[in-house]
Amino acid sequence: GPGQRGLACVVAARAAGADMIIVTGLGRDARKLALARELGADHTIDVEAEDARARVQELTGGRGADVVIEVSANAPEPVAEALRYVAAGGRIVLAGVKGFKAVPDFISDLVVMKEVTIRGAFGVTTRAYDAAIRLIESGRVPLARMHTHDFPLE
Secondary structure, three states, rough: OHHHHHHHHHHHHHOOOOOOOEEOHHHHHHHHHHHHHOOOOOOEEOOOOOOHHHHHHOOOOOEEEEEEEEEOOOOOOOHHHHEEEEEEEEEEEEEEEEOOOOOOOOOOOHHHHHOOOEEEOOOOOOHHHHHHHHHHHOOOOOOHOOOOOOOOOO
């Protein structure tokens, strides 16, 4: 999705040289989906307005996504959706916690039949922090556009 973590993934994927970046979101996320495109996403999909699986298949020539990064918080449904988007032999990275909620409609046979690798990510390495800091310092990405709130330190 196009929340802060999803937008950061767009920036990181673009910096890492991803060939194609697709971001999904809801209708209420139109502004954030536009920002995802500004930050480097090639395509955005409103999952409420179009068939996201069909659109991903169309955009990838029927192959599916090589890597799906799922970062939504407290929403387990996108985990099952990731299995529908990922290519055979692809990878799914789960980086959004779900509050220990079960994933509805999770079809484990898709993991087996598509030979998908699923990996959890919670935190980052010092090396990743260093790369992120260098990217921020470069000024190449309009990260200020991601700013949404100010909070006092009191």
